[in-house]
Amino acid sequence: MPWLAALRHTGRAGLRLERAIGDPVRAVRGAAAVALVIFPVLALFGPAQATSAAMGAFIAGTATFQRSFRPRPSLALAAGAGLGVSTFLGYLAVGVPGLFPVLLAAWCFAAGLAWALGPTAGVVAANTVTVMLVVVQLPVSVPTAAGHAALCALGGGVQALVITLFPVKNWSAQRAALADAYAELADYARRLRHDPHATIDPAPLMTARHAATLTPWQARRRPAELSGLRSMAERIRPTLAAIADPELGAAAEGPERDRARELLDGAAQLLDALARAIRTGQPLVYPTTAPAALAAPGRVLRGPALRAARRLTTLLGRATGTLDPSTGESTLEVPLPGVDGVLRRPGLARMVPVAVRSARRQLRTGSPVLHHAVRLSGVVTAAYLLARLTGLHHSYWAAMTAAMVIRPDFGQTYSRGVARVAGTVVGVALATGVVLLADPGDRLSCGLAVLCIGGAYLTLRTGYALATTCISAYVVFLLSIGSGNAVETGTERILMTLLGGAVALLGYALFPTWETARLPERTAEWIAAVGRYSGAVLAGYGDPAGRDPRAVRAALLDLREARAAFLQARERAEAEPVRHGAHSPQLSRKQLGRVREALGHLSRISLLMEAHLPPRQAEPVHGAAQFGRLLTESTAAAGAAVLTGTPVDFRPVRLAQQEWEAAETPATDPELALTHRSLTDQQDVVRAGSRLLVGALADLERALRRPRG
Structure with missing residues (x-):
């Protein structure tokens, strides 16, 4: 794809809005947690401390909205701890001439390596960079630095406490992942009726496996109906294919093929019912025709097809028995890695050595994660130093923009760059206009900031441009407490956003990581894995x-x-x-x-x-x-x-x-x-x-x- 076409494609992707919003109850809960932090801290300590606490609560809340199967309180606590450490080190480094850019480069490199743990860790680590840049403005003493760091961590702690006290749809992500796996099996069974050589998308089964990997805290609290169903889904998949295949299953034509189609249709109906029951947590509702279609598989089938059909009906019976104990079926006992048959995910205390080992494995030539870490470190530091040459007070916005734009691949980086610039310009302009015309006081500015936070949480699924608009307005309202000229401040932020976005996009173009060059390697790995x-x-x-x-x-x-x-x-x-x-x-x-x-x-x-x-x-x-x-x-x-x-x-x-x-x-x-x-x-x-x-x-x-x- 030519450069102009690629830029046009990614730009449109960045500005595209989806017809989807987040859970309003969760958005309100996250914004309320920020309000519980910002208003008391503002009343007790003042605007600077309120800014630190609000930033910590906001970023910790953002971490809980990421695609992750970890407990949401632990995500908030981990984000709060990271924000506290980055803020403390940043405040100390600002007081030593020339030390802050070095710390910024090192912290960005470590944040880039965090992608080795997955997208959630990478996004949260990048957010710690932005908070360091926002709240670290003036040299302070060590006790004051520790106080600001504690307030950032406090924001994460409050988010975790609110999530624990007011849970909303606990286990919904795990339920959705498992239900998607059963829904994919149902669709697969329907397609096999017409195409015996149809293939299945294994992505839902992979996601369900990730969702079933539990921390010790989750293992003690997992709903009983979510235990054992994933392993049954894994065993149902090959039996469906074995029944439909004309070479190793039912005959291509005749009564056997008709009976195989009946079995697959009944299985599809029952798998759909299982998916609905898993997703909603409601009792299983049996389809009217499924039990009859699945009865007596040996009436027509013979040989391998009969064995597969009997295995299928047995597995479906055990799956329905898990959700409906009145059937008298027992759950399938399948040994799984880990203690007590549970796939184990390390808790927060044990994640540190895991993270260190994962990052160490990326310190090799050719690692895309290492490339991203080097690129993130260089781009953010370059944006910070270039912005400082302008002499503008809000020069840190350039480095903050660069940190939020850079991603490991070309598509995300350039689409986010366009969305970030557009959203920041709109958000800063609107918020600056409100500050200029309404002249809100400290409390009203904090209230408007909390309102923007709720909007950001609500629109995270709608599109990055719209979410960035809310985030930019939130930062403007938060930093307007005790600030100077609103028009001048807004103009500086827009200019620095343009500078940071340009540096980020140029940095990726000069030091890219092309997936096209990795296609032969990915192809070779797939061929060897199939063998x-x-x-x-x-x-x-x-x-x-x-x-x-x-x-x-x-x-x-x-x-x-x-x-x-x-x-x-x-x-x-x-x-x-x-x-x-x-x-x-x-x-x-x-x-x-x-x-x-x-x-x-x-x-x-x-x-x-x-x-x-x-x-x-x-x-x-x-x-x-x-x-x-x-x-x-x-x-x-x-x-x-x-x-x-x-x-x-x-x-x-x-x-x-x-x-x-x-x-x-x-x-x-x-x-x-x-x-x-x-x-x-x-x-x-x-x-x-x-x-x-x-x-x-x-x-x-x-x-x-x-x-x-």
Whole structure:
């Protein structure tokens, strides 16, 4: 995409407003917490201290609105603690000539590394930079600096206390994530009725897993109905595909196919009902036709399709029993990593060493998080020093704007830059006009600031431009307490916003992190992950007694992460002003589409084979483990070939599959065939699956083939 087109696209994205608002009750609660801090501090200590306390409460409240499955009080406390430390160090550094820019650069570098923990940590860390710049204006003594830092932390503590005392829709994020997973399964079942080769979007299942990872505090308070349902959703997914598949499930035509469609329709209805019950917390309402559709799966189905259908009805019965205990079904007991079957998320006290280890892993050449940290540090410090040369009193707005605009990728940085400038200009102009015309006193200014905070919380989902308008007006009202000329102050803030935005956008252009250049790496990781998953499944057929369920599960999770990373990189690359092929080796957009289809086919086949994994007491399928190892090695070599630009060759896998199938001769004696009936079924599944895997590898090989010339 050319530069002008990319800038136009990202600019429109930044100014786009969505028809969505936040929860009004939560917005009022967050604004009320700020009011509980700002008015008493203003009355007791004065405007400067009230500013520090209000900033702490506002940013801590903003942290609780981020996309996170941690307890909201802990997010507020963590944000308040970070704000307190940054404010204290900033106040001390301002008193030493030349020290503050050094501290600012170091703090911004650390804030950039915080993205290693995720977007929520990165956004909160960036906010600590802005608070440091806003509240640190004049040199003060150490006791005064400690007082301002304590007030910032107090704001976070009050937010946490208010959230604890007045909870609003607790566990709603976890419920929504789990309900989305079941809704995706229902949609998948409906699509399988018409397209037996349909694929599922694993993103809702990945999100549900993140939501099910609990802190010790959450593990003690989780609603009973949220326990066990996610693991059942994971096991329902392959059974749906196994029933619908014409090669490894029901026949392509005839009564078996009709019965499979009935089962899938009934499952879709029941999964939708489960999703509604999980999302709302209301009792499960059974669809009128679903129980009849799911009854007696063995009436028509035979073989692998029958086994998958029985497994599906069993899992659906246990899932409904979890939400409706009157059915008499017990919840499914599935061992999960962690103590007492709970996926563990470290609490606040244990997050410090985790954060240090995560940041240390990013200190390597080529890490995008390290690139972002260096870029954030350089851009914010440059904006601060350039603004200081102007001699304007509100020069800190330039660095503050730069800190809020810079993000790890091109699209977000440039869209936020446009939205930040537009929102700041509008917000500052409106708030300055109100201050100039109405001349509100300290208390009324604080009241208007609280009102703007509520508006910012309410419009966080509407669009960054509108939320920035509210935030800018809030800062103007807050800093107007005891300030001088309103018009001059507003003009300076707008000029510094333009300067900071320009420095941020120019800094990213000079030191970019292009996702387009990372597409070959993401493609290679996805190819290798698919091979590991397929190899783990085949190993389960080769040695049922020694099969480790965690190996298949771990390979599946790695596959999902690799797929998500590829799709995210491809989406970001589409908005970048970098042509496919500008970085060697590179794949064209058409090739990437074909690779995605081939890898999706490979994943689906492996998923079908996982659905038919034999029990531990079953006989091993000779040669399955060896073929799985060869498949894993070949896909790893294919990933390396993508990175080096060399041809991909899966001929050894094709030859091995042909030799393996030729060596497998089915039993002809009727008594022997009856004795080893289950083994024959397993061999049929593996034989058909291996043929499909080889066919999908051929599609992948063609997709990766470099054009001649």
